[in-house]
Amino acid sequence: MPFLLNIKKWFRRAKASAEVQATEIENRLRDTSDRPPEQELPKALMRKLNQAIHDLPSHPAHQAVIQDALEAAISHWHQVAEAPNSLVVLGSSVEPLAQLIHESLEDWQHPNLKQIQLLQWSTRPPDPADLSDRLKSEIEHLFQSKRQPFEEQPSEDLSPEELAALEAEIPEELQALIVIPALDWCFLRCINGLEGIEYLQNLVLRDRSQFWLIGCNHWAWRYLDHVCQISAYFEQTLSLPALNSLELKQWLSPVETDLDVQSQQSEDEPSPEKSPDAASNTDQDWAEHPEDWASQSEKQYFDTLARYSLGIGSVAAEAWVRSLSHQTPEVQSDQADDEAEHVSPQVEPSGKKKADPDAVGEVTGQVFRQRVLLPSLPSLNSEDRYILFSLLLHGEMSLAHLALSLGEDESTIRLKVQVLKRADVIELHQGRLKVNPVFYPKLRADLDGNNFLVGAEY
Amino acid sequence: MLEASWLDWKHKFWLFLPSQLLQIAEEAQQETRELLTEITLWKVVRAIVALAIAYGAISASDLLVNWLSEWVPRQFRLIIKQSLPLARAFILLCAISFLLNLFLNLSDANLLAVTGTVAVALGFAFKDYVSSVIAGFIALFEVPYQVGDRIAIADHYGEVVSYGLRSIRLRTPSDNIVTIPHNKIWTDAVSNANKGALEAQIVTDFFFAHNVDIERVMRILYRVAQTSKYTQLKHPIVVIMEEKPWGTQFRLKAYPMDARDEFIYKTDLIRRAKQAFRKWEVEYPDVFGTWENSSPSG
Numbered sequence: 001m002p003f004l005l006n007i008k009k010w011f012r013r014a015k016a017s018a019e020v021q022a023t024e025i026e027n028r029l030r031d032t033s034d035r036p037p038e039q040e041l042p043k044a045l046m047r048k049l050n051q052a053i054h055d056l057p058s059h060p061a062h063q064a065v066i067q068d069a070l071e072a073a074i075s076h077w078h079q080v081a082e083a084p085n086s087l088v089v090l091g092s093s094v095e096p097l098a099q100l101i102h103e104s105l106e107d108w109q110h111p112n113l114k115q116i117q118l119l120q121w122s123t124r125p126p127d128p129a130d131l132s133d134r135l136k137s138e139i140e141h142l143f144q145s146k147r148q149p150f151e152e153q154p155s156e157d158l159s160p161e162e163l164a165a166l167e168a169e170i171p172e173e174l175q176a177l178i179v180i181p182a183l184d185w186c187f188l189r190c191i192n193g194l195e196g197i198e199y200l201q202n203l204v205l206r207d208r209s210q211f212w213l214i215g216c217n218h219w220a221w222r223y224l225d226h227v228c229q230i231s232a233y234f235e236q237t238l239s240l241p242a243l244n245s246l247e248l249k250q251w252l253s254p255v256e257t258d259l260d261v262q263s264q265q266s267e268d269e270p271s272p273e274k275s276p277d278a279a280s281n282t283d284q285d286w287a288e289h290p291e292d293w294a295s296q297s298e299k300q301y302f303d304t305l306a307r308y309s310l311g312i313g314s315v316a317a318e319a320w321v322r323s324l325s326h327q328t329p330e331v332q333s334d335q336a337d338d339e340a341e342h343v344s345p346q347v348e349p350s351g352k353k354k355a356d357p358d359a360v361g362e363v364t365g366q367v368f369r370q371r372v373l374l375p376s377l378p379s380l381n382s383e384d385r386y387i388l389f390s391l392l393l394h395g396e397m398s399l400a401h402l403a404l405s406l407g408e409d410e411s412t413i414r415l416k417v418q419v420l421k422r423a424d425v426i427e428l429h430q431g432r433l434k435v436n437p438v439f440y441p442k443l444r445a446d447l448d449g450n451n452f453l454v455g456a457e458y
Numbered sequence: 459m460l461e462a463s464w465l466d467w468k469h470k471f472w473l474f475l476p477s478q479l480l481q482i483a484e485e486a487q488q489e490t491r492e493l494l495t496e497i498t499l500w501k502v503v504r505a506i507v508a509l510a511i512a513y514g515a516i517s518a519s520d521l522l523v524n525w526l527s528e529w530v531p532r533q534f535r536l537i538i539k540q541s542l543p544l545a546r547a548f549i550l551l552c553a554i555s556f557l558l559n560l561f562l563n564l565s566d567a568n569l570l571a572v573t574g575t576v577a578v579a580l581g582f583a584f585k586d587y588v589s590s591v592i593a594g595f596i597a598l599f600e601v602p603y604q605v606g607d608r609i610a611i612a613d614h615y616g617e618v619v620s621y622g623l624r625s626i627r628l629r630t631p632s633d634n635i636v637t638i639p640h641n642k643i644w645t646d647a648v649s650n651a652n653k654g655a656l657e658a659q660i661v662t663d664f665f666f667a668h669n670v671d672i673e674r675v676m677r678i679l680y681r682v683a684q685t686s687k688y689t690q691l692k693h694p695i696v697v698i699m700e701e702k703p704w705g706t707q708f709r710l711k712a713y714p715m716d717a718r719d720e721f722i723y724k725t726d727l728i729r730r731a732k733q734a735f736r737k738w739e740v741e742y743p744d745v746f747g748t749w750e751n752s753s754p755s756g
Binding site: 407452453 | 531533681684686687692715726733
């Protein structure tokens with residue numbers, strides 16, 4: 001029964017939340033007087049970390065999954081006339097899906113395809129009324145460059161019979177892969193903002209001479225499915241799998257190696273997770289594959305990281321940064337020294353960096369991994385939830401687009417956005433607002449419990 | 459002779475009557491003593507304390523349930539609020555049982571005497587009150603309304619915020635609290651908009667001229683509902699039409715995520731729809747022109 005399932009889900013989340021709070025209390029109560037006190041990361045180190053995280057490539061496991069699925073789908077499309085001519089890659093709202101798709105196709109080839117045409121957008125066009133026209137012209141441009149010898153009139157003016165005849169004339173090597181890295185760039189939740197999606201739906205059905213690869217986040221996909229029945233037009237979907245602990249470790253290892261990040265000492269290790277499933281799985285995996293891990297505590301750490309981050313790379317990276325602490329060689333008796341600056345572990349908004357004379361030069365001391373902790377959400381009211389839901393639906397967006405998607409004036413929502421930015425829930429990145437990935441698991445649970453249409457990835 | 463015997467009989471009767479009455483009164487007093495237990499000061503104190511505890515428990519359960527219902531995620535709010543009447547009924551039952559046991563000897567005969575007497579005496583005085591209490595008890599099982607429901611009963615519409623022993627309280631859209639006795643369900647129809655669910659259908663009416671572009675209007679209305687931040691997309695959105703002599707009526711039926719947002723949702727739909735209608739120059743009905751054309755002098 002759905003009611004009992006909801007109760008069960010809520011208890012599961014409550015249990016996870018209680019575990020997090022218990023570990024926080026445990027951490028605070030632990031006596032660390034026998035070694036130098038730990039400090040938050042210096043600004044220089046934090047900047048270096050954030051840049052390193054930002055520069056990390058997308059996970060090879062995800063790239064492999066996309067390449068394998070694409071290869072199989074295109075081969076099937078060539079062999080079977082009625083096979084779907086599209087593949088939609090579904091990922092989390094806070095994952096850089098466009099980057100993942102770009103990197104997956106960098107060195108990828110298929111014998112039946114001679115061209116890969118990517119939509120040359122990096123964000124949503126500024127005017128939503130203009131969105132569908134710009135999408136049409138961009139896609140027409142892609143077709144033009146592919147069909148130069150055959151083009152006498154735009155394909156949308158052709159009847160289905162004429163189009164089929166034209167397709168039959170096109171040599172196979174001109175069949176192309178059309179890539180839309182992020183479908184959320186092609187729509188905005190406002191009255192005129194869905195015309196681009198309708199155009200794409202009609203185009204995919206009408207023109208079967210190309211194969212479409214589209215990236216989309218789960219939230220937008222579910223929304224578009226309810227509004228436009230998009231899954232009826234794009235039948236094939238591929239949900240990116242959750243990253244496990246070993247995959248996360250391998251992904252973060254270049255940065256860890258560069259900084260020489262260590263685990264906590266064994267006598268200070270936190271006790272194994274109370275969850276019986278986690279403990280038994282950890283012990284079993286450790287016994288089976290000890291060569292993959294430097295120590296059992298390392299495996300426990302990454303198991304916790306994978307569980308708390310829901311297997312999402314960007315969430316795990318942020319949580320990993322927040323779990324780091326720094327020890328300088330000398331004992332500092334006064335930890336509240338004014339010279340030890342408080343470091344806020346967030347991406348600094350562009351244009352607001354302060355000059356920090358103390359941040360130049362090598363960072364001394366040792367960086368340790370502590371317990372993984374996801375920060376708590378601030379108290380949210382209904383207006384905050386509408387704003388955050390809109391951001392998760394669209395991936396990232398400007399303030400003007402956010403106002404349009406909420407049906408409000410910019411001036412009305414600017415104050416609320418500022419409050420959420422101060423609480424670190426929203427980040428500003430290159431003039432666009434997005435949800436801080438580290439809050440994603442708790443925010444998703446909160447919105448789900450408040451009757452929002454969240455992504456169907458779990 | 460005859461007169462003497464009559465006088466004698468009268469004398470005996472008047473002597474006999476008081477003694478009989480006295481005997482009846484003594485028997486009744488004895489029965490009463492057997493029905494009531496000995497009333498001591500300690501019993502009175504205990505009764506007062508029991509009443510105070512019952513009152514405190516009811517107030518505490520009100521506060522706890524209201525706080526808990528606002529603290530948990532929205533989807534559990536109504537479930538928690540709906541447990542309040544049951545908690546109140548349980549506390550009152552315990553208190554009344556304790557008091558009855560304290561002051562009465564509840565043997566079979568006594569119980570019969572007590573209930574019979576009390577029922578007759580109070581029945582007429584509290585007829586409507588009892589009717590409301592019984593209706594409230596029946597309503598717990600029949601469930602015409604629950605706490606959190608948006609109902610229309612008699613001339614009042616609002617959200618049920620309290621479910622008492624005798625009555626419910628509605629908070630109207632203008633933030634008034636209306637108290638409605640339960641016995642209204644015997645005679646009046648109760649229209650329930652959400653029946654325990656978080657969402658309730660909202661119907662928004664739009665009126666246009668007869669020659670309006672129907673397809674465009676319907677498309678705009680669907681998009682307005684689909685792109686509203688309040689809309690619950692798990693429920694269907696429907697636009698229906700109806701012809702009027704002076705124009706065409708369109709009814710947009712959709713659900714907000716929270717029934718409490720009913721009026722702000724409707725405002726959002728109308729505001730955004732009118733922006734789109736203005737942009738497309740959609741025509742509204744010319745009601746006064748129609749009246750002038752159809753008037754006898756015209």
